Amino acid sequence: xxxxxxxxxxxxxxxxxxxxxxxxxxxxxxxxxxxxxxxxxxxxxxxxxxxxxxxxxxxxxxxxxxxxxxxxxxxxxxxxxxxxxxxxxxxxxxxxxxxxxxxxxxxxxxxxxxxxxxxxxxxxxxxxxxxxxxxxxxxxxxxxxxxxxxxxxxxxxxxxxxxxxxxxxxxxxxxxxxxxxxxxxxxxxxxxxxxxxxxxxxxxxxxxxxxxxxxxxxx
Numbered sequence: 561x562x563x564x565x566x567x568x569x570x571x572x573x574x575x576x577x578x579x580x581x582x583x584x585x586x587x588x589x590x591x592x593x594x595x596x597x598x599x600x601x602x603x604x605x606x607x608x609x610x611x612x613x614x615x616x617x618x619x620x621x622x623x624x625x626x627x628x629x630x631x632x633x634x635x636x637x638x639x640x641x642x643x644x645x646x647x648x649x650x651x652x653x654x655x656x657x658x659x660x661x662x663x664x665x666x667x668x669x670x671x672x673x674x675x676x677x678x679x680x681x682x683x684x685x686x687x688x689x690x691x692x693x694x695x696x697x698x699x700x701x702x703x704x705x706x707x708x709x710x711x712x713x714x715x716x717x718x719x720x721x722x723x724x725x726x727x728x729x730x731x732x733x734x735x736x737x738x739x740x741x742x743x744x745x746x747x748x749x750x751x752x753x754x755x756x757x758x759x760x761x762x763x764x765x766x767x768x769x770x771x772x773x774x775x776x777x778x779x
Contacts, residue, residue: 576601577612591639591748599741603734610721611746613637615681617693617715617755625713626755627691631668633681634720635660639749643728645740653726657749660725681720686756693718 580586581594597604613634617626629636636657643651653659668676676682683690694713723729728742735742 586748588748588750593746593748595744597737597742597744599738601737604737605734606724606729607731609729610723612719612721615693615718615720624757625688625691625694626757627683627686627693628681628754629657629661629756630683630686630690632657632660632664633676633683634722635664635680635725636754637748638746639753640747641724641726642745643726644743644745650742651726651728656725657753663725679721681718681722688713 578595578597581596582592583590586593611634615628615634615637628634638656638660639654641651641653641656642649664676664682673682673684677684677690677692681692683692688694688696691713693715695716696713724744728735
């Protein structure tokens with residue numbers, strides 16, 4: 561009886577973080593993000609690569625309870641992605657936020673959505689209890705009521721890890737960066753295109769106690 565020889569080779573791997581070339585804080589007035597995947601990285605499994613971001617929604621005192629698009633979460637912040645190698649454009653994804661929304665709307669199920677609510681800032685709805693970018697209330701003493709909108713919720717910072725849904729970054733094969741170094745440019749979308757809210761559950765509605773209905777109205 562002969563046993564087939566296993567010719568596969570077990571190779572170790574390293575997980576690395578690459579900072580942006582042009583800064584660490586970005587917004588509507590500073591919306592270009594650039595980072596390099598250099599030759600020194602070697603072979604890279606880009607399908608498992610993610611963009612790690614800290615989202616801070618700076619709402620004013622009168623701003624409604626906002627969140628990113630519930631379907632594609634952090635992907636809604638990206639307007640365009642360009643991938644270059646040695647100055648040559650290899651891939652360009654325009655209207656990336658719309659593309660990612662269509663991709664997830666057509667392919668997701670509840671199990672995937674539950675995972676993405678944790679990693680990508682998605683949500684099951686625009687209701688405040690599903691909003692991952694706010695804390696829902698503050699501690700109150702026993703018997704005290706939360707009687708102002710500011711006491712109902714407040715924004716919190718949220719760390720997201722979002723994949724890139726482009727062709728190069730979705731390939732199952734490892735990419736030899738020692739021969740094909742990459743430059744990735746990301747253009748951020750305007751906030752008005754990425755932010756959503758539930759018009760019924762915003763702080764335009766006073767957070768006050770509601771009187772009980774009369775008994776004779778119950779059936």
